[in-house]
Amino acid sequence: MQIPPIRTANGSWAKNNSDKANIFAEYLEVIFQPNENSSKLGIKNIKENFTNEFCQDIQNIKLMTTREVMKEIKLNIKQKKSPGYDLITGEILHNLPKKAIIKITMLINAAFKLQYVPSSWKIAEVIMIPKPGKPPHDVTSYRPISLVPVLSKLFEIILIKRLNLVIERKGLIPSHQFGFRSKHSTIDQIHRITNVIEKALEEKKVCSALFLDVAQALDKVWHEVLNYKLKTLLPPQLAKILESCLKNRSFRIKVEDTFSERKDIKAGVWCCG
Numbered sequence: 001m002q003i004p005p006i007r008t009a010n011g012s013w014a015k016n017n018s019d020k021a022n023i024f025a026e027y028l029e030v031i032f033q034p035n036e037n038s039s040k041l042g043i044k045n046i047k048e049n050f051t052n053e054f055c056q057d058i059q060n061i062k063l064m065t066t067r068e069v070m071k072e073i074k075l076n077i078k079q080k081k082s083p084g085y086d087l088i089t090g091e092i093l094h095n096l097p098k099k100a101i102i103k104i105t106m107l108i109n110a111a112f113k114l115q116y117v118p119s120s121w122k123i124a125e126v127i128m129i130p131k132p133g134k135p136p137h138d139v140t141s142y143r144p145i146s147l148v149p150v151l152s153k154l155f156e157i158i159l160i161k162r163l164n165l166v167i168e169r170k171g172l173i174p175s176h177q178f179g180f181r182s183k184h185s186t187i188d189q190i191h192r193i194t195n196v197i198e199k200a201l202e203e204k205k206v207c208s209a210l211f212l213d214v215a216q217a218l219d220k221v222w223h224e225v226l227n228y229k230l231k232t233l234l235p236p237q238l239a240k241i242l243e244s245c246l247k248n249r250s251f252r253i254k255v256e257d258t259f260s261e262r263k264d265i266k267a268g269v270w271c272c273g
Contacts, residue, residue: 003128003255004136013137017258024128024253025260027139032251034222034267057170059235061112061162066098069105069154076157077150084149085125085252093150108155115240121152123262124251146251146270156245163238172233219268223247 006014006023014023079091096104111117124146134141164182167173176192178184193209200207223246231239246269253260 001127001129001256003130003142006139007137017255018260021253021255021258021260023139024126024142024144024255025251025263028126028144028251028253029263031216031219032263032265032268032270033220034224035220054231055234055236055239057235059166059237061159061237061241063109063112064105064158066102066105069108069158070098070101072154072157073101077154081150082147084147084152085123086120086149088150090150093154104151104154107151108158111155112237112241115237115244117152117155117241117244119248121149121155122245122247122249124148124249124265125259126251126253128253128255144270159241159245163234163242166234166238170233216268218270221267221269223267 003017003020006020008014008023014020073090073093077090077093079089079094081090083089107118125148126144126146128142129145130136131141131143173181178186178189178192197207197209227239227243227246230242233239234242249265250262251265252262
């Protein structure tokens with residue numbers, strides 16, 4: 001997709017694809033930083049809000065079989081999706097011989113055993129899509145779309161299923177949360193709120209509601225505090241592998257056939273698969 005010239009912070013114009021890619025990369029690099037107040041608060045002050053003890057629930061992650069990996073590829077990896085920076089597509093995974101699937105299974109199980117996610121799985125290729133009705137010359141008028149390696153997608157699909165078993169068993173997600181949960185939708189949340197309002201009216205009570213639209217909520221997640229909280233809630237093996245998932249992530253911007261320099265992601269979970 002062709003992007004028009006982008007106005008830079010000093011008022012000049014980025015006209016070629018290389019300049020545009022780097023302008024977008026610099027803009028997103030600033031976004032993927034912790035809030036300024038985070039460093040002022042310090043991790044010690046935040047820890048006081050959580051339990052002082054880490055979770056002692058020892059539960060090893062169940063290793064994958066080749067048959068399970070083949071099933072996940074068939075059901076959850078779409079063949080027509082755009083590839084990440086490594087250019088490996090879902091279609092390639094669907095057409096691999098069994099010997100190659102065995103090797104992929106070994107890689108995933110090694111990641112589980114070592115509690116380590118390969119660095120090559122944590123590089124996102126980002127394309128910028130214009131927002132309708134916004135000025136096309138403004139860097140903020142574009143929505144980033146993150147493309148991660150297909151092996152990273154496969155690994156995270158498997159990890160989430162292992163993680164959900166622990167979350168459900170321990171009841172870690174409140175019943176009133178509907179986002180990012182299987183078989184839950186916005187409609188369910190609307191029904192819940194409507195029922196609360198109707199019940200209050202029937203009982204002639206006052207019903208108040210507060211709606212918050214938190215800017216860059218996913219982009220500003222503080223990794224250090226998130227990792228600390230995960231260690232208090234999850235078995236050590238799961239907490240450590242999730243910490244590895246967040247650590248040393250990076251991205252680069254793609255504009256047509258040109259790429260920006262790679263930039264580090266120091267906050268947020270948006271560029272995760």
